[in-house]
Amino acid sequence: MASTHNGSAGQRLAGIDAARGLALLGMMATHIFPLWTAGANPEPSFSGLVLSGRSSALFAVLAGVxxxxxxxxxxxxxxxSLLADRSGIAVRAAIIAVVGLxxxxxxxxxxxxxxxxxxxxLCALPFLQLRLPVLAAWAxxxxxxxxxxxxxxxPWLENTLGLASLGHNPMILDVFIPSRFLADIFVTGYYPVLHWLGYILVGLLIGRLDxxxxxxxxxxxxxxxxAxxxxKAGSWLIMDGLGGYRQLASTEAAERPDFALIYQVNLSWVDTDDSWWWLGISGPHSGTTFDLLHTSGTAAIVLAICLLLTTKKPNLLLxxxxxxxxxxxxYTVHVWVMSLIPKNAVWPGDNEIYWVxxxxxxxxxxxxxxxxxxxxFEFITSTASRTTRDAIRGGHRQYS
Structure with missing residues (x-):
């Protein structure tokens, strides 16, 4: 949702927009379709096996780009100019946060x-001035x-401060309980900023390339x-070669009857704080180094393919x-529409909801x-951001 203009050229890169479009469609699919099939012998679905974790990571990496x-x-x-950029980004972030709340x-x-x-x-602002080698080291x-x-x-947040995740999407009232709100946003929530800043830094690094x-x-x-x-190879070595998966069999999460499925499609649903072996997995939304590296790699693959296809033919993926x-x-309209559809509706079915x-x-x-x-919303955020930047630059306009 950040601009994909190059400040020096003033032109959108169609490949980045196309990759962002794919990320949007992928996230919509994981919101609508089950992550595994129903029946006596459930199996991970396409959404669970391919799109879960990778679509949202692509979204975040592209934000950094x-x-x-x-x-x-x-x-x-x-x-x-950098001060103006930072101010404009902060304004953009404030508007996005209001929409999210x-x-x-x-x-x-x-x-x-x-x-x-x-x-x-906001967390990316201190990294915007870094030279490429330093930025690569940080990422x-x-x-x-x-x-x-x-x-x-x-565990420290939950045991010492008595804090856990919000258990729901952040809303305006949560801001008035700042300790719990910040704990959820940065560490315990579904998209913990502590992990996800890595995606932004990887994207920022890519954005610094030609x-x-x-x-x-x-x-x-x-x-x-x-990457x-x-x-995946590193995770396989630890979990299979060194017996990490067998070690996790004694954890509370592994006692769930659906653990084998969750392990493949979405590990944010289980507590992964009772064994260091959890850090060796690469499953979706596990937040491990292997997960972050794998999904950063798949994001780079999608972006590169979209750029290669559109560099000479910008409208190829229009x-x-x-x-x-x-x-x-x-995205906002999608979330609003999904809130209007009864959860147990017989019709429309998942296919109709998604493809429409x-x-x-x-x-x-x-x-x-x-x-x-x-x-x-793009017009509002862009106008507010550009107005802020132009005011700080003293009226010298640079389009974004």
Whole structure:
């Protein structure tokens, strides 16, 4: 939902918007379709096995890419321009947070990402001026160490301070209990900022590359493939080769009858604080180094492919890039629509609910692109952010 303009060129990168469109459709699928099949012998569904964890990670990595491009791309801004950028990003984050807090009041079984997303924007501000090697070190270190920090912090927050997760999407009233609210946002919630800042830093690192060049795009594709494969191989070595999975059999989470399925599709539903072996898994939403590295790699793969396809033909993926250019609006509408549909409705079924929303999202995105218009929430955030930046720059406008 961050801008994907390169400040120096003033043009959108259609490939980034297309990748964001794919992330949106993937997240919608995980919100609508079951993560495993029903019946006597349930199996992980396509949404659970392929999209769970990867779609939201792609969304976050692309946010970092957008921040990188917004602040100068391969030629990062400094001085007053950087101050203006940071102020504009803070305003953008505030608007996104307000939208997220409003969505938190809806009765919907969706973990709404927007408030965490907004906080991630604010946490990224100190990293915007870093040189590429330093930024790479921070990104790598964050992926490596943040899961360990979270593993140590979660029990301390719950036992010492008596704090746990909110148990629901953040809403305005939660702000008035700041300790619990911040604990949920940063450590114990569904999208803990402590882990997820790693995605932003990876995206920011990508945004600092000259990603308009085909050679860089190919390197990004190769790097993504290597990272995704290395993460799975490392996790397999620990969990299977060294017996980590057998060690987890004695934990409370493993006693659940659906544990084998959860292990493959969404580990945010179980307590993973009772054994260090949990840090060796790579399952979706586990928040381990292997999970963060694998999903960062798959995000880089999707982005590289979209960039390669659209560099010379920007409209090749137009329906996706059109929707990806207005994800804040479309995501918000999606959550609102899902809150209106009865949870046990016989009709419409999951397929109808999903594909109608997909067709509408792609059609609206394409139409607004052809008309050279922005989504309503994109217009509001962009206008507020740009006005703030221009005021600090002293009236010198730089489009985002």
């Amino acid at each position: 957008g921040l990188g491009l917004l602040t100068g791309g391969s030629r990062p801004h400094s001085g007053r 409003m969505l938190g009041t809806l009765n919907v079984s969706i973990a709404v990402i927007l408030v965490h997303y907004a906080v991630l924007f 790598g270190g964050w992926l490596l160490l943040s899961p360990v920090a979270a593993y140590l912090l979660r 990603i308009r060049r085909a050679a860089v795009q190919l390197w990004l594709l190769s790097g993504g493939l290597a 995704a494969a290395l993460a 329906p996706l890039s059109g929707a990806g250019a207005m994800t804040l609006t479309l 929303q997909v067709i509408v999202a792609l059609s609206v995105g394409t139409t607004l692109h052809v008309l050279d218009r922005r989504g309503p």
